[in-house]
Amino acid sequence: MTKIGIVADSTCDLTPQQYEDLDVVCLPTPVYIDGVTYLDPYELSPDQFYEMLVSSDTLPKTSQPSQMVMLEGFKRCAQQGCDHVLFITISSKMSGTYRSAQVIAPESPIPVTVIDAKTVSVGFGHIVAEAARVRDRGASIEELVAYVEAIIASHHTYCILDTLHYLVKGGRAGKTASLAASLLSIKPILQVSYEGEMLPVKKCRGRHRAMHDMARLVEQYVKKNGPIYYSLMYSSNPSLAFEFSNVLENLALSGTKLGLSVVGPAVGTYVAPEGVGISFYQRPRMPRM
Numbered sequence: 001m002t003k004i005g006i007v008a009d010s011t012c013d014l015t016p017q018q019y020e021d022l023d024v025v026c027l028p029t030p031v032y033i034d035g036v037t038y039l040d041p042y043e044l045s046p047d048q049f050y051e052m053l054v055s056s057d058t059l060p061k062t063s064q065p066s067q068m069v070m071l072e073g074f075k076r077c078a079q080q081g082c083d084h085v086l087f088i089t090i091s092s093k094m095s096g097t098y099r100s101a102q103v104i105a106p107e108s109p110i111p112v113t114v115i116d117a118k119t120v121s122v123g124f125g126h127i128v129a130e131a132a133r134v135r136d137r138g139a140s141i142e143e144l145v146a147y148v149e150a151i152i153a154s155h156h157t158y159c160i161l162d163t164l165h166y167l168v169k170g171g172r173a174g175k176t177a178s179l180a181a182s183l184l185s186i187k188p189i190l191q192v193s194y195e196g197e198m199l200p201v202k203k204c205r206g207r208h209r210a211m212h213d214m215a216r217l218v219e220q221y222v223k224k225n226g227p228i229y230y231s232l233m234y235s236s237n238p239s240l241a242f243e244f245s246n247v248l249e250n251l252a253l254s255g256t257k258l259g260l261s262v263v264g265p266a267v268g269t270y271v272a273p274e275g276v277g278i279s280f281y282q283r284p285r286m287p288r289m
Helices: 016-022 046-055 067-079 097-107 121-135 142-156 165-169 176-180 207-225 240-252 266-272
Strands: 004-009 024-027 029-033 036-040 085-090 112-116 154-158 186-192 198-205 226-233 253-263 275-283
Touching: 004 067, 004 121, 004 275, 016 024, 016 085, 024 067, 024 121, 029 266, 036 121, 046 266, 067 085, 067 097, 085 097, 085 121, 085 142, 085 253, 097 112, 112 121, 112 142, 121 142, 121 154, 121 226, 121 253, 121 275, 154 207, 165 266, 198 207, 207 240, 207 275, 226 240, 240 275
Parallel strands: 004 024, 004 085, 085 112, 226 253
Antiparallel strands: 029 036, 154 186, 154 275, 186 198, 226 275
Protein backbone atom coordinates (compact mmCIF):
# COMPACT_ATOMS: atom_id res chain seq x y z
CA MET A 1 0.00 0.00 0.00
CA THR A 2 1.27 3.46 -0.92
CA LYS A 3 2.35 5.59 2.02
CA ILE A 4 1.30 9.21 1.51
CA GLY A 5 2.92 12.20 3.16
CA ILE A 6 0.88 15.37 3.55
CA VAL A 7 2.53 18.78 3.46
CA ALA A 8 0.83 22.16 4.09
CA ASP A 9 1.98 25.71 4.58
CA SER A 10 1.25 27.36 7.92
CA THR A 11 -1.51 29.64 6.62
CA CYS A 12 -3.87 26.75 7.42
CA ASP A 13 -3.56 27.93 11.05
CA LEU A 14 -3.17 24.54 12.67
CA THR A 15 -1.16 24.51 15.88
CA PRO A 16 2.24 22.78 16.15
CA GLN A 17 0.56 20.05 18.22
CA GLN A 18 -2.11 19.53 15.58
CA TYR A 19 0.51 19.10 12.85
CA GLU A 20 2.17 16.45 15.00
CA ASP A 21 -1.09 14.67 15.84
CA LEU A 22 -2.19 14.65 12.20
CA ASP A 23 1.26 13.60 10.93
CA VAL A 24 1.39 16.57 8.57
CA VAL A 25 4.59 18.37 7.58
CA CYS A 26 4.23 22.11 8.17
CA LEU A 27 6.08 24.65 6.04
CA PRO A 28 6.42 27.77 8.22
CA THR A 29 5.50 31.15 6.77
CA PRO A 30 7.98 33.99 7.45
CA VAL A 31 6.44 37.03 9.13
CA TYR A 32 8.47 40.25 9.24
CA ILE A 33 7.80 42.71 12.07
CA ASP A 34 9.97 45.73 12.85
CA GLY A 35 12.99 44.26 11.11
CA VAL A 36 12.75 40.83 12.75
CA THR A 37 11.76 37.60 10.98
CA TYR A 38 9.54 35.08 12.78
CA LEU A 39 8.48 31.67 11.49
CA ASP A 40 4.75 31.13 11.92
CA PRO A 41 3.63 29.13 13.92
CA TYR A 42 6.81 28.10 15.75
CA GLU A 43 8.43 31.39 16.75
CA LEU A 44 5.46 33.67 17.38
CA SER A 45 2.18 32.92 19.14
CA PRO A 46 -1.05 34.62 18.02
CA ASP A 47 -1.27 36.55 21.30
CA GLN A 48 2.26 37.87 20.91
CA PHE A 49 1.64 38.72 17.28
CA TYR A 50 -1.52 40.77 17.81
CA GLU A 51 0.13 42.74 20.62
CA MET A 52 3.01 43.54 18.29
CA LEU A 53 0.68 44.33 15.40
CA VAL A 54 -1.15 47.01 17.36
CA SER A 55 2.01 48.60 18.75
CA SER A 56 4.10 48.50 15.56
CA ASP A 57 4.55 51.69 13.53
CA THR A 58 4.90 49.69 10.31
CA LEU A 59 2.68 47.07 8.73
CA PRO A 60 4.09 43.54 9.12
CA LYS A 61 4.87 41.65 5.95
CA THR A 62 4.83 38.00 5.00
CA SER A 63 6.39 35.85 2.30
CA GLN A 64 5.61 32.37 1.08
CA PRO A 65 7.83 29.45 2.07
CA SER A 66 10.80 29.29 -0.29
CA GLN A 67 11.12 26.53 -2.87
CA MET A 68 14.09 25.21 -0.89
CA VAL A 69 11.86 24.87 2.19
CA MET A 70 9.23 23.12 0.06
CA LEU A 71 11.83 20.68 -1.26
CA GLU A 72 13.05 20.01 2.28
CA GLY A 73 9.47 19.16 3.24
CA PHE A 74 9.17 16.71 0.36
CA LYS A 75 12.51 15.11 1.28
CA ARG A 76 11.36 14.76 4.88
CA CYS A 77 8.36 12.76 3.68
CA ALA A 78 10.65 10.55 1.60
CA GLN A 79 12.92 9.96 4.61
CA GLN A 80 9.84 8.87 6.58
CA GLY A 81 9.20 6.16 4.00
CA CYS A 82 6.49 7.88 1.99
CA ASP A 83 5.97 6.97 -1.66
CA HIS A 84 3.98 10.07 -2.62
CA VAL A 85 3.43 13.61 -1.29
CA LEU A 86 0.18 15.55 -1.27
CA PHE A 87 1.05 19.24 -0.90
CA ILE A 88 -1.97 21.41 -0.09
CA THR A 89 -1.43 25.15 -0.44
CA ILE A 90 -3.14 28.40 0.44
CA SER A 91 -5.41 29.82 -2.28
CA SER A 92 -3.47 30.69 -5.41
CA LYS A 93 -5.47 33.94 -5.51
CA MET A 94 -3.84 35.00 -2.24
CA SER A 95 -0.27 33.73 -2.62
CA GLY A 96 2.25 32.42 -5.12
CA THR A 97 2.83 29.25 -3.07
CA TYR A 98 0.80 27.02 -5.40
CA ARG A 99 2.66 28.15 -8.50
CA SER A 100 6.05 27.87 -6.82
CA ALA A 101 5.20 24.36 -5.65
CA GLN A 102 4.34 23.26 -9.17
CA VAL A 103 7.76 24.45 -10.34
CA ILE A 104 9.79 22.74 -7.61
CA ALA A 105 7.74 19.51 -7.35
CA PRO A 106 9.61 17.68 -10.18
CA GLU A 107 12.82 17.97 -8.15
CA SER A 108 11.34 15.97 -5.27
CA PRO A 109 12.79 12.47 -4.71
CA ILE A 110 9.21 11.10 -4.69
CA PRO A 111 6.15 12.15 -6.72
CA VAL A 112 4.31 15.26 -5.51
CA THR A 113 0.68 16.18 -6.18
CA VAL A 114 -0.06 19.85 -5.53
CA ILE A 115 -3.60 20.97 -4.67
CA ASP A 116 -4.85 24.55 -4.38
CA ALA A 117 -7.05 24.72 -1.25
CA LYS A 118 -8.74 27.84 -2.65
CA THR A 119 -9.11 29.17 0.87
CA VAL A 120 -7.06 30.18 3.90
CA SER A 121 -6.83 29.95 7.69
CA VAL A 122 -9.32 27.71 9.49
CA GLY A 123 -11.01 26.66 6.25
CA PHE A 124 -7.65 25.57 4.90
CA GLY A 125 -7.05 23.75 8.19
CA HIS A 126 -10.29 21.80 7.73
CA ILE A 127 -9.09 20.57 4.35
CA VAL A 128 -5.70 19.48 5.71
CA ALA A 129 -7.27 17.68 8.68
CA GLU A 130 -9.77 15.88 6.45
CA ALA A 131 -6.97 14.83 4.11
CA ALA A 132 -5.04 13.34 7.03
CA ARG A 133 -8.15 11.53 8.29
CA VAL A 134 -8.86 9.88 4.94
CA ARG A 135 -5.16 9.15 4.30
CA ASP A 136 -4.98 7.31 7.62
CA ARG A 137 -7.92 5.13 6.60
CA GLY A 138 -5.92 3.77 3.69
CA ALA A 139 -6.97 5.86 0.72
CA SER A 140 -4.88 5.73 -2.43
CA ILE A 141 -3.44 8.98 -3.76
CA GLU A 142 -6.17 9.08 -6.43
CA GLU A 143 -8.91 8.54 -3.84
CA LEU A 144 -7.37 11.09 -1.51
CA VAL A 145 -7.12 13.76 -4.19
CA ALA A 146 -10.73 13.19 -5.25
CA TYR A 147 -11.92 13.42 -1.64
CA VAL A 148 -9.95 16.59 -0.92
CA GLU A 149 -11.21 18.25 -4.10
CA ALA A 150 -14.79 17.45 -3.05
CA ILE A 151 -14.18 19.06 0.36
CA ILE A 152 -12.75 22.14 -1.34
CA ALA A 153 -15.80 22.40 -3.61
CA SER A 154 -18.19 22.45 -0.63
CA HIS A 155 -16.15 24.76 1.59
CA HIS A 156 -17.32 28.20 2.69
CA THR A 157 -15.70 30.90 4.82
CA TYR A 158 -17.38 34.09 6.00
CA CYS A 159 -15.80 36.72 8.21
CA ILE A 160 -16.33 40.18 9.68
CA LEU A 161 -13.28 42.42 9.97
CA ASP A 162 -13.03 45.36 12.31
CA THR A 163 -11.09 47.26 9.66
CA LEU A 164 -9.99 46.70 6.08
CA HIS A 165 -6.87 48.82 6.62
CA TYR A 166 -4.48 45.85 6.92
CA LEU A 167 -6.12 43.91 4.08
CA VAL A 168 -5.85 46.85 1.70
CA LYS A 169 -2.34 47.93 2.73
CA GLY A 170 -1.13 44.35 2.49
CA GLY A 171 -2.39 44.01 -1.08
CA ARG A 172 -4.79 41.15 -0.25
CA ALA A 173 -8.06 43.11 -0.51
CA GLY A 174 -8.96 42.18 -4.07
CA LYS A 175 -12.45 43.39 -4.83
CA THR A 176 -12.98 44.48 -1.22
CA ALA A 177 -10.67 47.50 -1.68
CA SER A 178 -13.52 49.68 -2.96
CA LEU A 179 -15.21 49.37 0.44
CA ALA A 180 -12.40 51.00 2.35
CA ALA A 181 -13.30 54.61 1.62
CA SER A 182 -16.87 54.22 2.84
CA LEU A 183 -16.44 52.15 5.99
CA LEU A 184 -17.05 54.48 8.94
CA SER A 185 -19.19 52.32 11.25
CA ILE A 186 -19.91 49.83 8.47
CA LYS A 187 -18.80 46.24 9.12
CA PRO A 188 -18.60 44.32 5.84
CA ILE A 189 -19.20 40.61 5.66
CA LEU A 190 -16.54 39.04 3.46
CA GLN A 191 -16.36 35.58 1.98
CA VAL A 192 -13.75 33.44 0.29
CA SER A 193 -15.17 32.69 -3.15
CA TYR A 194 -15.12 29.32 -4.91
CA GLU A 195 -12.09 30.61 -6.83
CA GLY A 196 -10.30 31.42 -3.56
CA GLU A 197 -10.60 35.21 -3.66
CA MET A 198 -11.76 37.46 -0.82
CA LEU A 199 -15.02 39.13 -1.86
CA PRO A 200 -17.53 41.43 -0.14
CA VAL A 201 -20.96 39.94 0.51
CA LYS A 202 -22.82 42.58 2.45
CA LYS A 203 -22.25 45.87 4.27
CA CYS A 204 -23.80 46.07 7.74
CA ARG A 205 -24.03 48.92 10.22
CA GLY A 206 -22.30 47.67 13.34
CA ARG A 207 -20.80 44.32 14.32
CA HIS A 208 -23.95 43.06 16.07
CA ARG A 209 -26.02 43.36 12.90
CA ALA A 210 -23.19 41.87 10.84
CA MET A 211 -23.05 38.80 13.09
CA HIS A 212 -26.77 38.17 12.69
CA ASP A 213 -26.59 38.61 8.93
CA MET A 214 -23.57 36.30 8.70
CA ALA A 215 -25.45 33.68 10.72
CA ARG A 216 -28.37 33.92 8.31
CA LEU A 217 -26.05 33.24 5.38
CA VAL A 218 -24.98 30.03 7.08
CA GLU A 219 -28.59 29.17 7.92
CA GLN A 220 -29.64 29.62 4.29
CA TYR A 221 -26.88 27.27 3.14
CA VAL A 222 -27.86 24.57 5.66
CA LYS A 223 -31.55 24.78 4.75
CA LYS A 224 -30.69 24.29 1.10
CA ASN A 225 -27.83 21.78 1.34
CA GLY A 226 -28.10 19.96 4.66
CA PRO A 227 -25.90 19.53 7.77
CA ILE A 228 -22.40 20.99 7.93
CA TYR A 229 -19.16 20.65 9.83
CA TYR A 230 -17.95 24.02 11.06
CA SER A 231 -15.45 25.93 13.16
CA LEU A 232 -15.54 29.46 14.49
CA MET A 233 -12.49 31.68 14.24
CA TYR A 234 -11.31 34.94 15.71
CA SER A 235 -8.32 37.24 15.67
CA SER A 236 -7.19 38.55 19.08
CA ASN A 237 -10.59 38.57 20.86
CA PRO A 238 -12.22 35.18 21.60
CA SER A 239 -15.29 36.84 23.15
CA LEU A 240 -16.40 37.79 19.63
CA ALA A 241 -16.42 34.13 18.63
CA PHE A 242 -18.44 33.23 21.73
CA GLU A 243 -20.90 35.99 20.91
CA PHE A 244 -21.28 34.72 17.36
CA SER A 245 -21.63 31.16 18.67
CA ASN A 246 -24.64 32.29 20.71
CA VAL A 247 -26.19 33.83 17.61
CA LEU A 248 -25.79 30.53 15.76
CA GLU A 249 -27.26 28.53 18.65
CA ASN A 250 -30.42 30.61 18.49
CA LEU A 251 -30.86 29.41 14.90
CA ALA A 252 -30.58 25.74 15.90
CA LEU A 253 -28.39 24.88 12.91
CA SER A 254 -28.06 21.30 11.78
CA GLY A 255 -24.35 20.72 12.00
CA THR A 256 -21.30 19.54 13.95
CA LYS A 257 -19.11 22.13 15.63
CA LEU A 258 -15.47 21.15 15.32
CA GLY A 259 -14.00 23.83 17.52
CA LEU A 260 -12.79 27.37 18.01
CA SER A 261 -9.60 28.56 16.33
CA VAL A 262 -7.49 31.69 16.38
CA VAL A 263 -6.21 33.22 13.15
CA GLY A 264 -2.43 32.91 13.20
CA PRO A 265 0.26 35.55 12.54
CA ALA A 266 0.70 35.03 8.78
CA VAL A 267 -3.01 35.44 8.01
CA GLY A 268 -3.55 37.84 10.91
CA THR A 269 -1.19 40.30 9.20
CA TYR A 270 -4.06 41.05 6.81
CA VAL A 271 -7.11 40.18 8.93
CA ALA A 272 -6.07 42.46 11.83
CA PRO A 273 -7.38 42.36 15.44
CA GLU A 274 -11.05 42.02 16.37
CA GLY A 275 -12.03 39.79 13.47
CA VAL A 276 -14.56 36.96 13.72
CA GLY A 277 -15.78 34.36 11.25
CA ILE A 278 -16.91 30.86 10.41
CA SER A 279 -15.66 28.16 8.07
CA PHE A 280 -17.80 25.17 7.15
CA TYR A 281 -18.04 22.29 4.71
CA GLN A 282 -19.82 19.02 4.01
CA ARG A 283 -18.15 15.64 4.01
CA PRO A 284 -18.45 13.67 0.78
CA ARG A 285 -18.73 9.89 0.84
CA MET A 286 -15.59 8.16 1.96
CA PRO A 287 -13.70 6.30 -0.74
CA ARG A 288 -14.21 2.53 -0.78
CA MET A 289 -11.07 1.01 0.69
